Amino acid sequence: MNVLTVGLLCIAAYAVVVMIWLRHDKNKSEYVGRAEGGRR
């Protein structure tokens, strides 16, 4: 594996982490809405 491949793999791993975070963040915002009595 060369430098570019290793670097791109790390970036791909980061992209996966971001997608997981985006899902978690979305779930949290739905909770926030419910905590406020469903008002939006």
Place this chain on the structure above:
Amino acid sequence: MSVVAWGWTFLVAFGVFMVFIGLRGMRLTDTSDDYATARGSYPGWMLGLSYMAVVASGSTFMGIPGLAYAYGFKAGYYPMLYPVGIYLGTMLIARRMKRMGDRLGSQTMPDFLGDLYRSSALRVIAALVSIFLVYYLMSQLAASGQMFDIILGVPYRVGVVLAIVLVIAYMITGGAHADIVTDAVQGLFMLAVAVFVIGAFLVAMGIEGGSSALDVNAALPAELRWDVHTDPSVPTFSSWWVIVLLLIAHLGFVTQPHLGNKFFALRGGGQTRQFIVLSSVTGLTVGFLFLGGVLGRAMGIEVESPDQIMPLMFLELLPGWAAAALAIAILSAIISTADGLLMSISQIFANDLYRKTWVRLRGGDVNSPEVDRRALLVGRIGILVTGVVAALAVFNPPELLSILLWVGIGGIISSLTGPVFVGLFWKGATAFGATAAASLAFCLYFAIHLGPQFGLYEGMSPWNANPFASTGVASMVGLALTVLLSPLGKRLPEEHLEPLHAVEAEHEWHGTSAPGTVADDRAGGAERR
């Protein structure tokens, strides 16, 4: 028209546009909070672009390609990994930082630490450590001096002066508003250049008989090619452990004052997603500018200093007007970082040291209109003085830019990572733990890296010459110390912690501050109502 003529045309147009934004910002600035943060004023995507532009500086455009020119593909680990570190750290704390910072009405990072831990000592320590940002500013001005010299034919010193005059002009008027909008525009220029450079690399532009990246690689000396990952003789890329530390060092990058305060400008917690996605995608893209340094080396371009490779390569590859336009993009990168640095340093004096420490010590009211007016004035004077000092300090061009700037930021990251990250997540963090950790971590960074850099003693390799490894270690030690030493201090009162750690309220998600909060007052809420 020659490159120089085109360069001046674009530069004047660019300068006029930036000053226009500055004046617009001045119209929007009523309070010192507006000036320092532009709280709640801009949507996530715009701040994401602005954040990317602040993070990617002259280092990304000149310094890192310079490293790649000197050390080959292995230098690419730096720009491919540092954004991952930075944006991971950002993702971890952005929402909380925004929420807590707004609830406390904090204007800067040192201020936030002082407010969170209820400690003037911590605020002052963080503020003093943050003054090291001036090294970061110095490296940006040196980069602009080089740019002006090569593309516009202007002597280096004149270039340094021109750059700082332009930045002072729009920052002194427009503050954070000017900072954010100009950064976003500059970010777009930077992205365009990065896309071009990546394309040029992929088609082996400028390589005789070359048609792909394989040809670029083949044209390099053997030790610079992409199958060589480390080099024991180069402190920054000497081993795999050192490369991993590079990523770790950047996790705490977000604690720097000129970045941490960007979250306060978000319109609401709901904007964080746009912010994270846009800043990281664009930030990772511009990282690949290092390929320009590799390409330049493969083309056989000769340079006086490796940091000059990008502008020299543009002159070689492109017609005059395009080279000049790209020069403006590089200038954008530099200025978009320099303005944020100037802002932060000035606010260290105006807010952290004057308003929140000095006024309080004298028993004054930190929220009074008179203090606010004086803070605004101190901030504006601070910008002028800091700009002049930084410009004078680089009147003789320094060596490798990327290493110089880390004299500044390594200390800040080492010191503040523990208190910020731990304090945001753990109610058990105490003022004693945070203050002790901040001080000790900074001392460690000084001992292993700054001491040798300042010529005080030899030190140990690679720490004495590798700022990333030193910061990586010192910041992790700071994290551990914050956790370990906090139990030795007095726990913060529950009535202070509970509202700070509480779940986001609806209005915080959407971006309107609750009536009567400090943040709302600062944003002129009372007048609006």
